[in-house]
Amino acid sequence: MAEATHPEVHRHPAPTGFIRKYIFSLDHKVIGIQYILLALSAVVVGMIMSVLMRVNLSWPGTHLKIMETLFPQGAPGGVMTPEFYLSLVTMHGTIMVFFVLTTAPQGGFGNYFLPIQIGADDMAFPVLNMMSFWVTFVGFLVLLLAIFAEGNATVGGWISKLGESFAGGSGTVGPIGGWTGYPPLSALGKIAGPGQGAGVNLWIISIAIFCVGSLLGALNFITTLLNMRTRGMSLMRMPLTCWAWFTTAILALLSFPVLLGGGILLLLDRIAGTSFFIPGGLYVSGSTVPLHNGGSPLLWQHLFWFFGHPEVYIAILPGMGATSHILSTFARKPVFGYRAMVFAIFAIGGLGFFVWGHHMFISGMSPYSAVAFSILTLSIGVPSAIKTFNWLGTLWGAKIRFTTPMLFAIGFVSLFVAGGITGLVLGQTSLDFFFHDTYFVTAHFHLVMGVASIFGMFAATYFWFPKMFGRMMNESLGKFHFWITFLGVYAIFVPFHAMGLLGMPRRYASFGEYEFLKNSHSLVLFVTIAAIITVAVQVVFYFNFFWSMFKGKVAGDNPWEATTLEWTIPSPPPHDNFAGVVPVVYHGAYEFSVPGAPNDFIMQTEPEGVALGAELGGASGNGGNGHKA
Amino acid sequence: MATEAQALAGDWGGGVHPYRVGHRKLGMWLFIMSDSLTFSTLLMGYAYLRASNVWPTPFRFYPSIVFSSVMTLVLLSSSLTMVMAVSASARRNKSSARKWIVATALLGVTFIVLHAIEWKHLIDEGLRPFQLPAEWVEKWPGATPLFGATFFGITGMHMFHVFTGCIYLLVVAGRVKKLKHEDVEISGLYWHFVDLVWMFVFPMIYLLSVYPKK
């Protein structure tokens, strides 16, 4: 291990056994794919849950045989209870935020492409890298256990052996505290009512495990990027993807420890009887809570959102990086304002640490702090606008190649703007008083964080798939997938704004009882149908993904005629990326349509001053591949 | 390693380690940054809760303050022995480095033992993570049981770091002949960090809770 300080020397020979090659692999490319597969599995669970929620909202009392089998207590007779709905909300949110949007963009694509794009043969710490994936994987298993801990007698039986506070049997299906797990209810344990028992313990443990995995990853990313850039890869020649992954890693390094600390305290409240988040004299479920006193639920909100706001940037920054990269590639133009883009990424990341209070406007905070948080929040609009206008500037007057990755990248910009606008609404204290905890918030964060990041990842998948698997994904299926998904997500989430304006509260299992919501039923129904269609269309994506892996059109080294280092090597890349050759970089990442150059793109490795035409020859592959479709 | 071309490209031009440190040392610095945020979380939480509650100030000169001061001294000395270890290793005197590292680990163990005794005093008095001794409740009516929670939580977390540090140091001592100088330095970084944390814990937990004179 001592030779790890020499990036030039390849540190581990290609493994041969199946286990070392595909399971406990040290190769960043395999680990990246493992992360992507984890996210692809987790998102299926998350999506199924969202459909179940929508079905319950539109057709209360729907009977589903499978639910009866899986969750005899949470859905007696196959009809979900309100508590079951809440546990679905919790699990859906937690799975999506942590195990989809924090794994695929960073752990997945970052792992695979950051080392290659900076010309390194692997991450700085391959063993840590492997550990961070497996730790995250265990976290996911624990989270899945949390669903079953209380609603399924068999699983509940195993878990209850862990101790008194793990005894299940409350009749719901795991945690119901939402992805934010607000105390005091989440800190009290079983006495707080159904769904606050074993499931919440497992939920906290899962999050804590996830924090550890992410910290290991973040440390690895930062070290790799700082120390392992190849010769000539100066900071300002890096692809914007690398800047995004780097900033994301810094955010993760500084925010996950806070969640970890908070999570430990919350767990102590539940299993060691402490009162960090439990004030005295609480009256819950018909009785006063004995023995606890002095704690503060607001402390949890501060800790959680100090993490939580940077977390939303952890989810979206890699998508921004991929979008910038892809827009430039298919617009055949340099990124408009590269430096401004870099500064904007850092500004967004930096400001993100000082705005957590905008989640707490209704907590009774001093109006002066509220104003400060409000102004800081709105000021994030400045770097966000810089990014948006630079994306538009990149597209301006371009001869765009409308490939599937390009469509998804443009979709990203659209969703980011559509969701970001409402951020300016919610960032104002007076307006948030009304909108807080309504579907308006749900609309905002689904568009800007949820679906935008997902679009970034779709773009990245279609874009890099040929590099990862050596074959192209099918363009027609891809475009079909894009259009239905694009229209679908707007059809789902735009009506959410209207519901929010009506005052429809989030985290409610049914609206039937409320007079003021009676008229919204058709809207609710419309959203559900849109959601079902959108979710169903994802089957096309999965089919395309796995089918293309084996049957797709063979891709050359550089099917998109892109400039960065990953396109200089074979698809899929050899074990140590550059086959022992250390690449040297002479150009910035986005030298498209350079006047006087023989081709409309210059590879980063193109030696300066060499007759360009002679150089290009074989290495740039079948350039016409994707964009003519 | 730096050729002329790289020297021209400067520290950030790629192909060099911009901070002139290897991966693992950089990694340790990053770990320290994130771990210090974990501790900050706990200490900020402590400050927040302490400010909004009746807080007992129970630490009499003996045993608590005496113990914690001696513990502080022990940890400070261990930092000194660690400095000696690193400088011996820099002089390539591996066996001397090994002795100093073992000495550091032993001081760490001493710290843990003293701390355990100090915990036991308080536990015997009746302090628990979820309740105060009856006497204290009388003396500070309305005081919160969070005193025990923060005390055991924060010092326990620190002790856990000292404990892992001792194991880490012993492993380094055992393998010191095979390790590079930088690896010894890295273990030193961790150890000094754990010491530094105590320099926040000691005043915030102990000195702010000294029993009032009258």
Ligand code: HEM
């Ligand atoms: C097919 C697309 C999706 C649909 C139909 C959908 C639907 C829903 C519904 C119905 C809720 C519960 C609202 C409530 O009762 O309060 C919800 C909550 C949530 N969703 Fe989604 N969702 C989708 C995708 C996503 C994605 C991609 C993310 C990733 C960030 C996400 C993150 C969340 C979060 C964080 C919550 C809040 C959970 C909580 O209140 O604790 N969702 N979603």
Ligand SMILES: [Cu+2]
């Ligand atoms: Cu926020």
